[in-house]
Amino acid sequence: MSEQPIIYMNGDFVPLSEAKISILDQGFLLGDGVFDVVSAWKGSLYKLDAHIERFFQSLQAAMLNTSMSHDDWRAAIIETVRRNELQDATIRFIVTRGVSTKVVADPRDFEPTIIIWPAPYIFLADEQKRAEGIRLFISHLRAFTPDSLDPRYKCLDRLHFQLAKIEALDAGCDDVVWLTQGGHVGEGPASNLFIARGGKLFTPGDGILHGITRQAFMEIAAEAGIECIEANLTPFDLYSADELFTCSTAGGALAVREIAGRKIQGPVPGPITQKLDRLYWEKRESGTDGTPLY
């Protein structure tokens, strides 16, 4: 990797120390912007088009327009990672509503700020926790509703995610999930959730960001002949699961050994979690659904 990370900013490639936004940027002032995170492993970006498609859905819903097409984003992401000479990378791409010089500004009247920031690959948990499983907290904070801030917006406005995570860490846990307003299990600040029970998988279908990794695990489960059902789950379902795992771009499956003070019954990671995670990484390493970087 080059001495300083190279960042793509508004059409230019600049070293991190020069990649600056204005304090008048609406992304900074109001959390007004959307983003996505794709990863590369062994020189191959995984499901890049699915990430860009999800990003475009957020841009469209948030009424944020850039002059960049899907192919332009593809090319810019690939070129930014190449310039950083990374093989295993986590790449965050962001559009904010940008800058206005007026104090009370018309939100329709902005030039968006565009950023692509690649970093070495990030795992949500260290090696020991990946091997032994994590302790998961259930937050008292609830998910936004679809008629307020639909969880499908992958947006910068994440204060409540941060609070939920801080409370979980303060309680001695590793990560957090929250419930929807209806009391069903939602998701965590950077991951979706699956349970295994009686040889079947269950995962929440509503009130969540539809994770690309969640989709990958559903596909892998189908290929492995494991039925996966999108269902309204309650905390009781988590407590009584045979296996429980979170999943995200930051590391694939992460087994849970304890949920809100209850130890998961069977072995951790359980056999289904282990099998699906192994197949996930095999897929990634084989280049399936991958975009080679070099």
Ligand SMILES: Cc1ncc(COP(=O)(O)O)c(C=O)c1O
């Ligand atoms: C709220 C939320 N849920 C789920 C996920 C997992 O999505 P993915 O599998 O695309 O990383 C993320 C990723 O950052 C997220 O922010």
